[in-house]
Amino acid sequence: MESKPRLLTILDVVTVVLLLIATYMVFFYAPQEAVMGDVQRVFYFHVAAGWVGMLSFLVAAVAGIFYLVKKDHKWDIVGLAAVEIGIVFAFINIVTGSIWARPIWNTWWTWDPRLTTASVMLLIYLAYLMLRQGIEDPDRRARFGAVYAIVGFLSVPLTYFSARIFRTIHPIVIGSGDPGAQGAFDMTPLMLRTFMFSLLTFTFIFVDLLWRRIRLGRKADQVEQLRLKTME
Amino acid sequence: MILSLLLQDATANTTSYMIAGFAIIFGVMLIYLISLLVRQRNLQRDLEVLQDIQEDEK
Numbered sequence: 001m002e003s004k005p006r007l008l009t010i011l012d013v014v015t016v017v018l019l020l021i022a023t024y025m026v027f028f029y030a031p032q033e034a035v036m037g038d039v040q041r042v043f044y045f046h047v048a049a050g051w052v053g054m055l056s057f058l059v060a061a062v063a064g065i066f067y068l069v070k071k072d073h074k075w076d077i078v079g080l081a082a083v084e085i086g087i088v089f090a091f092i093n094i095v096t097g098s099i100w101a102r103p104i105w106n107t108w109w110t111w112d113p114r115l116t117t118a119s120v121m122l123l124i125y126l127a128y129l130m131l132r133q134g135i136e137d138p139d140r141r142a143r144f145g146a147v148y149a150i151v152g153f154l155s156v157p158l159t160y161f162s163a164r165i166f167r168t169i170h171p172i173v174i175g176s177g178d179p180g181a182q183g184a185f186d187m188t189p190l191m192l193r194t195f196m197f198s199l200l201t202f203t204f205i206f207v208d209l210l211w212r213r214i215r216l217g218r219k220a221d222q223v224e225q226l227r228l229k230t231m232e
Numbered sequence: 233m234i235l236s237l238l239l240q241d242a243t244a245n246t247t248s249y250m251i252a253g254f255a256i257i258f259g260v261m262l263i264y265l266i267s268l269l270v271r272q273r274n275l276q277r278d279l280e281v282l283q284d285i286q287e288d289e290k
Binding site for chain 2: 032033034035036037038039040041042045046049085088091092095096099100102103205209212213215216219220222223226227229230
């Protein structure tokens with residue numbers, strides 16, 4: 001059995017410690033928001049999950065470019081790993097946003113530009129996974145995955161800027177938002193520190209999960225090649 | 233006294249939504265981590281079976 005790299009074990013420990021500290025900060029260090037109450041605490045991990053989702057899709061697009069240039073299968077493994085993680089965190093981002101919206105907007109869901117583009121982005125990458133399943137030839141599958149990840153990445157800046165370009169009720173906490181936004185608040189220094197620490201923690205979670213998912217992809221590749229060899 | 237009552241009214245009681253939000257965050261991350269570990273274990277098992285088959289063929 002392939003042994004686990006020492007650096008990955010260290011990364012696991014650091015990530016768990018950071019997550020514990022971030023959770024402590026969210027609940028006990030950051031003050032309660034005066035109007036929204038406790039549900040505002042979801043914001044720290046909601047935004048961090050959105051950040052990891054978008055970062056993952058960026059990594060997938062970059063891996064796609066590298067695959068098309070170098071034709072090295074390892075970039076396909078990286079791309080697939082990043083998309084899978086991106087889907088998990090984009091899902092967390094959307095669901096926690098919906099939970100926050102219920103008491104603040106008085107609805108679970110509204111077809112606001114930010115919510116709509118985020119959902120479309122998630123669906124685009126879910127389709128990536130489903131379409132890959134339908135391609136038998138590994139080279140064709142990798143080529144398709146690379147092109148799809150690059151083109152699909154267009155949905156990421158569209159989602160990010162949607163709350164800044166279009167009229168929206170989605171609040172923008174950093175920078176100026178639409179005056180019609182509902183649920184916006186000014187971050188106190190303690191809130192800002194908690195927010196930045198949450199972003200850092202989720203970046204560590206991303207790197208840790210990506211490494212683990214790449215190892216899994218390499219093993220799946222090994223099994224597939226051995227299976228083909230056995231069938232010959 | 234009056235001020236504290238006014239402040240109490242101003243802050244909404246949204247604790248249950250916060251709990252639901254964090255349950256989703258930690259629950260989904262945990263499920264994904266478990267899925268990675270289970271898939272890794274299953275692939276290792278497949279790999280060992282295939283290696284045994286190859287050795288038998290030799």
